[in-house]
Amino acid sequence: MTHNYQALAPGITVFERGWLSSNNILFVGxxxxxxxxxxxxxxxxxxxxxxxxxxxxxxxxxxxxxxxxHSDHCGGNAALQQAWPGVQTxxxxxxxxxVRTWDAYALSYTPTGQECPQFRCDAxxxxxxxxxLGDRPWQVHAAxxxxxxxxxxxxxxxxxxxxxxxxxxxxxxVVFPELEGEDAFDEVARTLDLIERLSPRTVIPGHxxxxxxxxxxxxxxxxxxxxxASNPVKHALYAxxxxxxxxxxxxxxxxxxxxxxxxxxxxxxxxxxxxxxxxQPQAQWLQGLADDLVRSGAARREGDGLVNL
Numbered sequence: 001m002t003h004n005y006q007a008l009a010p011g012i013t014v015f016e017r018g019w020l021s022s023n024n025i026l027f028v029g030x031x032x033x034x035x036x037x038x039x040x041x042x043x044x045x046x047x048x049x050x051x052x053x054x055x056x057x058x059x060x061x062x063x064x065x066x067x068x069x070h071s072d073h074c075g076g077n078a079a080l081q082q083a084w085p086g087v088q089t090x091x092x093x094x095x096x097x098x099v100r101t102w103d104a105y106a107l108s109y110t111p112t113g114q115e116c117p118q119f120r121c122d123a124x125x126x127x128x129x130x131x132x133l134g135d136r137p138w139q140v141h142a143a144x145x146x147x148x149x150x151x152x153x154x155x156x157x158x159x160x161x162x163x164x165x166x167x168x169x170x171x172x173x174v175v176f177p178e179l180e181g182e183d184a185f186d187e188v189a190r191t192l193d194l195i196e197r198l199s200p201r202t203v204i205p206g207h208x209x210x211x212x213x214x215x216x217x218x219x220x221x222x223x224x225x226x227x228x229a230s231n232p233v234k235h236a237l238y239a240x241x242x243x244x245x246x247x248x249x250x251x252x253x254x255x256x257x258x259x260x261x262x263x264x265x266x267x268x269x270x271x272x273x274x275x276x277x278x279x280q281p282q283a284q285w286l287q288g289l290a291d292d293l294v295r296s297g298a299a300r301r302e303g304d305g306l307v308n309l
Contacts, residue, residue: 026052026055026056037066071116088122089121100121176239236272240269241289
């Protein structure tokens, strides 16, 4: 799905994507040139390329900016770099060394059981600086919580926020540091406080439609955060189902034996099970997660397989 917000702020096109990919935001400016914020998941890279080419016409893509390096936000980087060899790619500084040496484990792709083709990094998106996008200065703000290295982008004149996974209309992304045993719910709260201080009129989230009631979204997010902070097992269960559903979106259909093999080879699943659900065998726990997806209408059984819905 594609939304064009030319009336809101000239030079901005928002590509609203399905949940396997993050939304992409394309900027075109006379002085600032062309830039794309976030590039989706690798299995959607051909569609990402087609969307950008269609919007740019004969213009080249000159810059890529990633709010963070989860696979659904930077999985199209490699394809876009191949299509436009001169494109300059900027990432938040926290994981630049891992990109340069390409450490798929440190970049979270191996632990989550996800894919991301190797890409290069040319520049850093330093918090407390500005980036010229669509001929307007956008502030770069650190936004840890969902990802410790994430940033959000804010245009103060029209008060437009690119919130990535720090704030959605009805929540926020899985707090991944918590899956690794680190305390990060307080960082989520501080990032929500930052967004409240910025007081955006328009929010372009990492997933879902653009929305304008940031106050309501913050209320929903804080209530959700309070529930997770008071009961971390609830967050762990949510995270496990998100990881499983995300992979099912990629597979579309998976035999249960292959599902068990994938879960056994995915470190985050092992860590979640050991830390929070060790009172039951991993196979039984995984079966329960699959059953929950079926009950919620996110999947269905088909013989010995699980099918995405």
